[in-house]
Amino acid sequence: MMELRGPVHIVGIGGMHMSAIAQLLHERGERVQGSDLEPSALTRNLEAMGVRVFTEHAAENLGDARSVAATAAVGDDNPEIAEARRRGLPVLGRAEVVAGLMEGKRVIAVAGSHGKTTTTSLIAFILS
Numbered sequence: 001m002m003e004l005r006g007p008v009h010i011v012g013i014g015g016m017h018m019s020a021i022a023q024l025l026h027e028r029g030e031r032v033q034g035s036d037l038e039p040s041a042l043t044r045n046l047e048a049m050g051v052r053v054f055t056e057h058a059a060e061n062l063g064d065a066r067s068v069a070a071t072a073a074v075g076d077d078n079p080e081i082a083e084a085r086r087r088g089l090p091v092l093g094r095a096e097v098v099a100g101l102m103e104g105k106r107v108i109a110v111a112g113s114h115g116k117t118t119t120t121s122l123i124a125f126i127l128s
Contacts, residue, residue, distance in 0.1 A: 008065060009065035013034025022046055034053060057079050062087070067089055
């Protein structure tokens with residue numbers, strides 16, 4: 001499984017999933033930065049933690065990144081993705097990143113149409 005190597009650049013860092021990934025990586029001590037077209041409460045929270053957030057997509061945003069994580073909302077024509085591929089950097093999607101973060105850990109997945117939040121809360125309570 002391919003792993004993110006820091007510094008990590010996250011394309012679409014302002015999304016719910018990608019911002020959570022950025023926070024986890026930052027808390028693990030990785031140097032994280034990213035870009036998103038729209039500033040939000042999530043990006044402001046990341047900035048308050050010390051994560052650099054760009055509000056445009058540009059090849060130069062990658063800086064000295066050694067790997068890139070990208071939301072599914074951006075395509076290969078994104079200038080940051082194109083630059084990462086030109087440099088030969090690994091570009092991972094959200095599922096690949098989450099799989100890497102969870103490798104070697106026990107995982108409980110909760111799925112379905114109704115009751116996920118309640119079930120997850122009960123599991124968290126039981127395990128705490």
